[in-house]
Structures are given as C-alpha cells and as structure tokens.
Amino acid sequence: MTLRIGEISYTNILPLFYFVDRDKLKEEQFTFIPQVPAQLNAAMSKAEVDVGGISSFAYAKNQHDYTLLPDLSVSSYHAVGSLFLFSKVPIEQLNEKRIALTSSSATTIHLLKVILAHFYQFKVHYEVEEPNYDKMLAQFDACLLIGDDAIKATWCKEPNIYQYDLGELWYQFTGLPMTFAVIAVRNEIVETKVKELELLNRELLFSKEMSIQTQFQPMIRQIMKDHAGDLPFWSNYFNGLTYDFSEAEQKGLLSFYDLCYQLGYLNEPVETLKLWQPVKDKLTK
Ligand SMILES: C=C(O[C@@H]1C=C(C(=O)O)C=C[C@H]1O)C(=O)O
Incomplete structure (x- = not known):
C-alpha cells in the first residue's frame, strides 16, 4: 500500500492529523508531505500528492478531478483568528x-x-x-x-x-460559515486505492474526534513548545474553528463558489460537491 498525503503545514489543520497513527501509516508506505496550501494545491494538480488538505478554492478549480472526504474540513462560523x-x-x-x-x-x-x-x-x-x-x-x-x-x-x-x-x-x-480547507482525493485514487483511502479516512476522523474529546489540550501543549501563545489563546483559537463538513458548511462554501463564478474568478460554476462514500461496515477503528 502507498499513499502520498498532503498535510497543510499550518497549526489550523493539526486537529485532523495530531492523533493519526503515523507509525502505522508509515509501515504501510504512506508518506506525509507538509507544505503551505498554495504548494499543496499545485502538487495535487500535478498528481504529486494523492490526497490531502488543500484550499477549498482549489477544489472548485479542479472539481472534475477531485472528490472530497465528507466529514472533514477547516471551517469557521465567525472570526477565525488566523x-x-x-x-x-x-x-x-x-x-x-x-x-x-x-x-x-x-x-x-x-x-x-x-x-x-x-x-x-x-x-x-x-x-x-x-x-x-x-x-x-x-x-x-x-x-x-x-x-x-x-x-x-x-x-x-x-x-x-x-x-x-x-x-x-x-x-x-x-450569515454563513466559510470553509477554508477541504480534504480532497484525486479521482483515480478513489478508484485504485480503496483500502488505503479507508484507512486514512478512519485515521483523520479518529484524530478529529480525539482532538475534540480532549478539548485540544495535549495538542496545544505540544504547540506551545514550538510556538508562542498560551493555553487560553490556543484553546480559543481551536474552539473557534470547526472541522465538520456538514450541510451548513457545504452551503456556505457553495455560496462562496457562486460569488467567485459571478465575479469571474472561476471559469465554471460549482453546482454540487462530489463527496466520497466510504464502505460503511469498515468504519470502525
Ligand atoms: C484557517 C485557515 O485556512 C487556511 C486557508 C487556506 C487558503 O486561504 O487557501 C487554505 C487552507 C487553510 O488551512 C488559515 O490559514 O488560517
């Protein structure tokens, strides 16, 4: 099994990756490619990355080539702080x-x-x-x-x-939420790497749930070693973000795409979001 995973090198997406069992995934020959969003957007479009966090705008530009993991995003309902x-x-x-x-x-x-x-x-x-x-x-x-x-x-x-x-x-x-990052998969990977994708999806969902359950605390303690900022600052930051990609986040994102199309920033409208459907009975960690 191999999979090249793009990992946005900013703190905001860490809750989706912090509790991922990297050793297990590395044993499976999965590799992590940490880059800033614009670099990952480019790497994904050149097929140098199979799946990973990219700018939500980059999904719109490549809507026919990418599929989105359905329950994961970096979104916000108000101020983001970054x-x-x-x-x-x-x-x-x-x-x-x-x-x-x-x-x-x-x-x-x-x-x-x-x-x-x-x-x-x-x-x-x-x-x-x-x-x-x-x-x-x-x-x-x-x-x-x-x-x-x-x-x-x-x-x-x-x-x-x-x-x-x-x-x-x-x-x-x-009055809508906004989604800044999505987890996108190249369509050929959806077809050819079903097991790998299921494993990664489980790990990302697990990391999201654990981050929320632990109120981001172990992760924040780690972040405070690498960056400045105290516990109240980072707690407030992560609690202001949402990592879901439910109907409300999708509605906000489609409105943004609609305005981008009207203003000529997108060549084509985005009518629907193409969401990946995992094999349900394998979704237990
Ligand atoms: C919340 C943020 O969202 C980021 C913003 C992005 C963009 O503008 O393209 C891409 C990915 C997100 O990680 C942030 O960087 O603070």
Whole structure:
C-alpha cells in the first residue's frame, strides 16, 4: 500500500492529523508531505500528492478531478483568528488602493476579492507576494496573511494598523460559515486505492474526534513548545474553528463558489460537491 498525503503545514489543520497513527501509516508506505496550501494545491494538480488538505478554492478549480472526504474540513462560523487583512486605512477607504496577497493562499485571497468587489463594490489593485508583513506593508496600503504568518503578525500588532478577520467579514455579510480547507482525493485514487483511502479516512476522523474529546489540550501543549501563545489563546483559537463538513458548511462554501463564478474568478460554476462514500461496515477503528 502507498499513499502520498498532503498535510497543510499550518497549526489550523493539526486537529485532523495530531492523533493519526503515523507509525502505522508509515509501515504501510504512506508518506506525509507538509507544505503551505498554495504548494499543496499545485502538487495535487500535478498528481504529486494523492490526497490531502488543500484550499477549498482549489477544489472548485479542479472539481472534475477531485472528490472530497465528507466529514472533514477547516471551517469557521465567525472570526477565525488566523486570516487577516492588515490595513493602513479603514476597510471602507480601500477603494482603488493596493493590496498585497500572500502567495500561500488560494481560498482567502479570493474571499477578500469577493468581499471587496461584491459587498463593498470596490476596485482594488492586487499583487501576490511572499508572506512578509513588514515588506508587504512597506510597499502596499494593506496586506492579507493566512495561517501561522497571520497569527505571528497579530502578536506584534501595531496600534495604527487596522485588522480585519476574513471569517468574521464573510459571516457579517452572509450569515454563513466559510470553509477554508477541504480534504480532497484525486479521482483515480478513489478508484485504485480503496483500502488505503479507508484507512486514512478512519485515521483523520479518529484524530478529529480525539482532538475534540480532549478539548485540544495535549495538542496545544505540544504547540506551545514550538510556538508562542498560551493555553487560553490556543484553546480559543481551536474552539473557534470547526472541522465538520456538514450541510451548513457545504452551503456556505457553495455560496462562496457562486460569488467567485459571478465575479469571474472561476471559469465554471460549482453546482454540487462530489463527496466520497466510504464502505460503511469498515468504519470502525
Ligand atoms: C484557517 C485557515 O485556512 C487556511 C486557508 C487556506 C487558503 O486561504 O487557501 C487554505 C487552507 C487553510 O488551512 C488559515 O490559514 O488560517
């Protein structure tokens, strides 16, 4: 058995991977490929990765080639805490301004474009840049960062910089949750690696359940060794995210896709989400 698994190298997705039995999966010749979302999106489309966390926007662009694991995502119903627009002026004054977008994102950069074009009716000049808060703000009016880059930037917060959480903005305008990452599988893998996929799906679901059951505590203790931030900060962060992909999250995501299509960010509409159907009787760990 072999399977190449893309693992987003940000803290936000850790609950889906922390309790995975890596030794068992490595014995089965499964490999883990840790990269930022934009790199994983590209690796997946080049068939260098079989299955893994990718930007939800990347699924829309490859909807005919990918299938989604049905109960897993990185979503939020309000503020996320790791997706921020940092701006020198209030958001209401960003019309015709210049914004730097992090090169590691696909979903959130389009979410910002949707919010500013559709809800504010602004025309903005965007450029994609390496995620570097100081460099970006030295050259642009505002910058968008995601993941651990965004978290770190909030820790060195400057008083004169306005800060907007993209999850919160989306919720304010739509009343819907937003899904940032999905777990996608290349369609040929669905056909050819049934057992491998079932094993991985079980492990990811197990990790999600254990993370929730333990209230993220063992995982947070580990994170605190590698990053700054205290227990209340990380508890609040993980409790603000949801790892399900139920009807509500799917509805939010389809609305986002619809706006992306209307605004020309997607060439084709996404009418339905193609969800993988595991073999039910094998779903016990
Ligand atoms: C919640 C987050 O979602 C991430 C945002 C992504 C994107 O913008 O493309 C992709 C994967 C997610 O891990 C985050 O980075 O903070």
